[in-house]
Amino acid sequence: MAKRINIFDTTLRDGEQTPGVSLTPEEKVEIALLLDELGVDVLEAGFPAASAGERKAVSRIAKEGLKAEVCALARALKQEIDLALKCEVDSVHTFISTSEVQMKYALGKTPEEVVQMAVESIEYIKDHGLICEFSPMDATRTELGFLKKICKAAEEAHADRINIPDTVGIMTPNKMRNLVQEVCSVVKVPISVHCHDDFGMAVANSLAGVEGGASQVHVTVNGLGERAGNAALEEVVMSLHVLYGMETGINTRLLYRVSQLVRQLTGVPVQPNKAIVGENAFAHESGIHTKGVVISPATFEPIDPELVGRKRKIIAGKKAGRHGIKAELEEFGLKPTSEQLNLIVSKVKELGDKGKMVTDADLLAIARSIMGKVAEEEKVIDLTDLAVVTGIKVIPTASVKIKLNGKEYVAAETGVGPVDAAVKAIQKLTDKLVNVRLKEYRLEALTGGSDAVAEVVIKVEDKDGHIISSRAASEDIVMASVEAMINGINKALLRSRQRA
Ligand code: KIV
């Protein structure tokens, strides 16, 4: 049977120690409820000695009747343990510094005094009938002989679990595996690991701790936590399941939802390239990859995105291929011809070359505008030149040149802005040459930013009162407007020819 690893979640305690993060009791309860649904084994609800608000939050979480063991943190001090007990939690996680540097400068205690404080605290918690987890803080910088001594003392005092914190994140996987093996060689109580990410090693070190014999891992959602954070819950859990073939109680399909809730309530963004929950974790852009995943997802995906509550995303960009873009358009029910697809792909690549990320909305606008375009050979009128002048103290002016039946016509107009001037200039020409009028104009900026792709939707009316709609998309609003206009006029002329 696969080994079962306990997940000790400390998002609401160490995670809340993320600089700038402060959650209200209500927000903490909301996260706790979802973490419980997710299936964490232990939920460290907070540090009651920190504030009255923290005590309120911990007490409220303890009263929720969660499946998870609700735990509170306390230093190895009777008065702090009392505050935790008052919150009516299931367990107390008590800690004391054991490294030389912290005992001397942070605590001002001798090693003997530290052992005595640890033992008295554990006994005090156990006397109150609670589960006790003990942490020799800064264990990874603690002299090994002393670490073993305090762990043995903790076991004798009936601690239920001993946690090995890599408080300043200085371990490497090899060192962590060896250290946990060393501790496991002297105590029989379940061992836990708590790794910080100062060198980006928190997840790797936590997994190495499991290899060394740990049966519990401390984690936080999105890897939040003091300084560079803690081991990320989603990464540890998925690695245990997929790479180690181990089990946890986590319903992995809720991982993304939990990550999003924590992101929202803490206000700490998730980096796009973050494993499992980052926006790009299941996004494919390069042509080779998109073609591969469309044919068989296993080609470039280590896991099915649905396993963690995600969806595969094919991103259109300069590295996008025909296959990926075609598949994405098909998802929206669009089936461009091969020629139209070529035009869509080259427009997307052109935008990508300008450094723009093409969103779904952009891609759809581009595709709809290309697919709705009158074919080159059918065009009655063609735009051959466009120039606009605008600025402070300058009346916006546009001049356009069009080709109709092999002849070129030029007109210039002023307007309230460059779009108005350009549309009026086209209208001036077409009024004389063909009887088509602009009836409606709508501009939509699809994505934020000054380089957003703008989609212009227009309606034109031909001489018999028929209304024809047309659209065009471009990062240049004037171009999109003029293209939509010319396209609409062409459509109207073609229709009246077909009717004649
Ligand atoms: O990082 C740490 O050492 C801690 C302790 C309280 C266990 O968070």
Ligand code: ZN
């Ligand atoms: Zn910590």
